[in-house]
Amino acid sequence: MTATASASDTTVPITDTRPARRRRLERVAARAVLAAASGLLLHAGFSPRPLWWVVPLAFAGLGLALHGRRWWGSAGYGFVFGLAFNLAHLVWIQDFLGAEFGPAPWLALSGALAVYIALACALTPLVARLPGAPVWLALVFLLQESARMRWPFNGFPWGRVGFSQPEGVYLSLASLGGTPLVGFAVLVTGFGLAQLVVRMRATGWRPGRSWVPPLVAVLLPPLAGLATWPTIGTEPENGTRTVAVVQGNAPDVGIELIGRRDTIRANHLAESAELLERIRSGELPPPDFVVWPETATDVRGDDPQLDALVDDFGVPALIGALYQPPGSELTENATLVWQPGDSPTGITDHYVKRELVPFAEYVPMRDIARWFTPFVDNTRDMRWGDEATLLDVGGTPVGSVICYEIAYDYVVRDTVEVGSQLIVTSTNNAWYGPGEMSHQQLAMSRLRAVEHGRAVVVAATSGISAIVAPDGAVTHSTSLYTDTSLVADVPLREGATLSDRLGAWTEYALVGAALAAMVAGFVLRSHTKRTATRADATEGEQHGGGDTAHG
Numbered sequence: 001m002t003a004t005a006s007a008s009d010t011t012v013p014i015t016d017t018r019p020a021r022r023r024r025l026e027r028v029a030a031r032a033v034l035a036a037a038s039g040l041l042l043h044a045g046f047s048p049r050p051l052w053w054v055v056p057l058a059f060a061g062l063g064l065a066l067h068g069r070r071w072w073g074s075a076g077y078g079f080v081f082g083l084a085f086n087l088a089h090l091v092w093i094q095d096f097l098g099a100e101f102g103p104a105p106w107l108a109l110s111g112a113l114a115v116y117i118a119l120a121c122a123l124t125p126l127v128a129r130l131p132g133a134p135v136w137l138a139l140v141f142l143l144q145e146s147a148r149m150r151w152p153f154n155g156f157p158w159g160r161v162g163f164s165q166p167e168g169v170y171l172s173l174a175s176l177g178g179t180p181l182v183g184f185a186v187l188v189t190g191f192g193l194a195q196l197v198v199r200m201r202a203t204g205w206r207p208g209r210s211w212v213p214p215l216v217a218v219l220l221p222p223l224a225g226l227a228t229w230p231t232i233g234t235e236p237e238n239g240t241r242t243v244a245v246v247q248g249n250a251p252d253v254g255i256e257l258i259g260r261r262d263t264i265r266a267n268h269l270a271e272s273a274e275l276l277e278r279i280r281s282g283e284l285p286p287p288d289f290v291v292w293p294e295t296a297t298d299v300r301g302d303d304p305q306l307d308a309l310v311d312d313f314g315v316p317a318l319i320g321a322l323y324q325p326p327g328s329e330l331t332e333n334a335t336l337v338w339q340p341g342d343s344p345t346g347i348t349d350h351y352v353k354r355e356l357v358p359f360a361e362y363v364p365m366r367d368i369a370r371w372f373t374p375f376v377d378n379t380r381d382m383r384w385g386d387e388a389t390l391l392d393v394g395g396t397p398v399g400s401v402i403c404y405e406i407a408y409d410y411v412v413r414d415t416v417e418v419g420s421q422l423i424v425t426s427t428n429n430a431w432y433g434p435g436e437m438s439h440q441q442l443a444m445s446r447l448r449a450v451e452h453g454r455a456v457v458v459a460a461t462s463g464i465s466a467i468v469a470p471d472g473a474v475t476h477s478t479s480l481y482t483d484t485s486l487v488a489d490v491p492l493r494e495g496a497t498l499s500d501r502l503g504a505w506t507e508y509a510l511v512g513a514a515l516a517a518m519v520a521g522f523v524l525r526s527h528t529k530r531t532a533t534r535a536d537a538t539e540g541e542q543h544g545g546g547d548t549a550h551g
Contacts, residue, residue, distance in 0.1 A: 034061050034064060038060075038062045042058035043084075056190040060194045064194045066121060074124050079114050098254045113159070127139075127518060127520075134191035138184050138190075139513050140517070141187055158407060160179060162174070162180065170221065175232060175498060177499055185224065188217050196215060234471050238492040238494055241422065241490055242488070242489050242490075243289060244279075245290075245291045245458075245485060247463060248292075248293075248483055250462045252434065269309065271483045273309075274485070284487045288315055289393045289394050290313055290318070292320050293461045294459075295321065295333060295461075297321050310340045316337060316393045317338045318400070320459070321335075323336060333402060334350045335391070335424070337392070351389040421492040423445075424459065425456055427460045427461070442458060442464050447472065449469065450471060453470050466486075
């Protein structure tokens with residue numbers, strides 16, 4: 001008997017979705033790997049490696065990972081990018097805290113910073129379809145830098161894109177718009193390169209008009225940097241000064257350095273004595289003033305030993321100290337102007353650090369902080385400085401910046417606005433081991449030199465101490481964890497760069513443009529959706545009318 005199949009017996013083939021799902025997962029994994037690799041490449045572009053040119057390539061990789069993605073996908077890939085970068089960039093925190101704390105603080109900080117990048121990347125679909133997309137993508141990415149410079153706990157500016165450019169074609173742009181403009185230029189090049197790759201693929205790698213806008217984005221920023229370099233001045237405008245920097249060294253023991261302050265002071269006294277002998281023998285020229293690094297000693301009341309040392313040099317000294325002023329119960333992280341001779345003598349002026357390090361120089365949210373650190377109850381908050389101070393060091397107008405402050409635009413800018421002709425950055429990086437932290441911080445000083453057209457003297461407890469010319473070039477430097485000194489001539493300059501004149505308005509303009517682009521993207525997105533909805537409705541009406549007429 002022959003079986004007859006009825007219509008109800010017809011089997012509808014079931015589509016196997018597993019291959020499609022697998023392909024989707026493979027694409028997601030490939031983009032995640034690209035985002036992570038791009039984050040690591042970004043870190044590779046920072047000091048001590050002179051690979052500034054790989055940073056635009058890192059953002060090209062991020063741009064390709066984000067291309068065509070929606071909100072959540074963009075946020076996810078941005079988080080992967082940010083986490084890979086920050087884990088590599090901030091590994092020196094482990095050298096500071098050591099095995100006692102474990103990796104939790106390093107992982108938590110890296111994760112928190114990655115969230116900022118994820119939020120910025122989540123906003124990129126709003127502007128990705130606007131004309132000139134690389135510009136708007138760059139601006140939106142910079143939003144997270146502006147946010148994390150301010151919140152929480154006065155922010156954490158480490159790892160900003162501009163700090164990756166202490167040399168190379170983009171550095172000169174710091175004189176026009178500071179760190180924000182340098183970062184913007186690098187980002188435009190990177191996102192422009194990503195868009196160029198996308199359009200090349202879309203046209204089968206055949207040149208066409210669609211290549212022109214991304215090519216402009218790729219080429220214009222570095223060309224602008226090259227065109228700006230001839231305007232960077234380095235010659236003295238008010239003569240020169242011979243500066244001696246004392247690097248007394250400190251043991252590499254991380255957070256245990258808290259109990260070694262007497263050792264640090266003794267080391268700097270010994271190295272100063274050695275420097276004095278070399279000057280007296282004629283091996284080194286006599287300086288106009290001497291610089292000690294951040295917190296090289298404690299000063300509480302009279303200090304006959306420092307009085308005698310400064311008198312022996314016969315010139316003023318800038319002493320980085322934990323300072324307790326007369327009549328005060330609060331300690332300051334300060335730079336002291338110490339004068340030799342009979343009148344005036346001792347401390348004649350001082351600058352107090354304005355950006356204290358949270359959980360180190362002050363403890364926010366103490367009750368919560370106790371969950372993470374046993375040192376809270378033994379840590380007293382230092383006094384915050386409240387203004388820039390022009391230090392008169394033997395007739396030389398000096399602006400002081402202390403350690404962490406070099407990462408903050410306004411702190412360095414304020415020292416120039418009050419009239420400093422030379423910037424002195426004192427720092428104590430002995431806490432952070434022989435890793436990359438000291439190199440990263442020196443890169444910031446190099447950028448600040450160009451930004452403000454000033455020489456920068458870097459005095460570090462255990463290195464890297466350096467003399468930075470107004471064009472960002474390092475003319476003298478020391479090695480890490482060595483006791484040594486530098487003596488060098490530095491130019492005094494008083495002219496204002498365009499970056500000085502514009503001040504914070506460069507950043508404000510970039511933030512405002514980013515917000516405007518996001519509004520424009522939202523309006524365009526809403527208009528596109530309404531147009532599509534109307535088109536669908538019209539098409540439905542036409543089909544419905546046709547069916548009725550046919551019937």
